[in-house]
Amino acid sequence: MGNTSSMLTQYDIEEVQQHCNKAFSQQEIVSLYERFCQLDRNGGGFVSAEEFLSVPEFAVNPLSLRLLRMVDGLNFKEFVAFLSAFSPRATLLQKIEFIFKVYDSDGNGKVTFNDMLDVLHDLTGQFISENQRKQVLTQVLGEAGYTKESLLVLSDFVKILGSSGFKMEVEVPVD
């Protein structure tokens, strides 16, 4: 786009910053806005699924369709809030919450065996059979103290993932 003059006012930037709980600095928000405008080619004020998928690096990601459901049609403020889980300033809880939302596709706060199976399917494609997937999942669930019928909630995810110490950060390029 090459649109160097940001059309955001200081007031807009502060509003966005508030909305994402200060996960990004003001400069990062300006950069994200440039990026948003670059992706939003038809200028509709939101980035459509087609526009996201035109980024080849995103389109080859196994979880791209799942993420598209979460990010399709968001306006800029919501877009920044969506990305806030990837900020180095985000807490571990926020990151785990994001992962939970990726699994919980119907948004009812509970992750079922099938939800986990679906994500595993996205991740492994045709390289593991459906039965094998079910087997693997049942086995590791059992070892962690859950069953096929268990409904996992956020606190379960916190318990399971809390100790892994994972890193889930992206760097926003600032000129």
Next chain:
Amino acid sequence: MSSNQGKLKPSSSELDLDRPNIEDYLPSGASIQEPHGKLRLSDLLDISPILTEAAGAIVDDSFTRCFKSNSPEPWNWNVYLFPLWCFGVVFRYLILFPARAIVLTIGWIIFLSCFIPVHFLLKGNDALRKKLERVLVELICSFFVASWTGVVKYHGPRPSMRPKQVFVANHTSMIDFIILEQMTAFAVIMQKHPGWVGLLQSTILESVGCIWFNRSEAKDREIVAKKLREHSQGADNNPLLIFPEGTCVNNQYSVMFKKGAFELGCTVCPVAIKYNKIFVDAFWNSRKQSFTMHLLQLMTSWAVVCDVWYLEPQNLRPGETAIEFAERVRDIISVRAGLRKVPWDGYLKYSRPSPKHRERKQQSFAESVLRRLEEK
């Protein structure tokens, strides 16, 4: 360039076989160290590396960067700079532009009044006619370059014109062709365009020898490959100029070269072109402007300044595949013109990446899961 409206479609599988493994180039998010140890629930649920890669691509990606126009920084923010800038605008639009338009019109008049007679009257005498037409095409290209006040500096010994030789160059705009054509009458391979450009293509460029392709037709590639081969073998055809990127890139990056030009059994002469962006951004962003608007923009800028380097001719080395040859030449050109290489196929502007890449990631994850399941 056809406008990029409408849905992207998955790329035909033919296009995939061209590309080396892009995984070697892609930043793999959280440098995926092979996890070890018994498979636990946390390992299955922890999708953070893949999510990080996806978010990284949303925030910034090397493909989009290739097609970003570089508008020059505005410098007229000041009490005395602003009037200077206004004066500059007035000068450019009201004095330079009309003068250039006149020069270009004169050029066309001269050209057409020579070309049309030569073309029709010398129909019998082919050798002479071709020679004259070649000179005339070089002439009209010089007029074009003059109409943008083009300052083109040519470097390097120009390879002597021999048969079995093709020229390849990086591609920023259709003016690349005009700039090179004013020095040597090349035959060129281009996408057939609509409008006045298409008219020029079918009449005048036919005389120097042109090959048309159509990006959207899958079978087209084989036909074009055949035509390329025939042309390059012909002894008195003009040397072919090929832009292996297949699309216009913004002169800061280079996308993957298509192997078509490198498997003709000919010597490949690389040409590197670099525009000086202080004067004008010569990148033709076909998604944003038509070619006419692009030309008008050039004609109302101060100048088009660029460097052209003719580099040492290269041959296929023993044991080298066409793709490796293409990459090697791309390297030579990118280093000379200061371009950063990205592992993407330019045609991804018009189609989606093949599922092969996603499948590779899926396969490696699946294998790691199954392997760790066995461990105790």
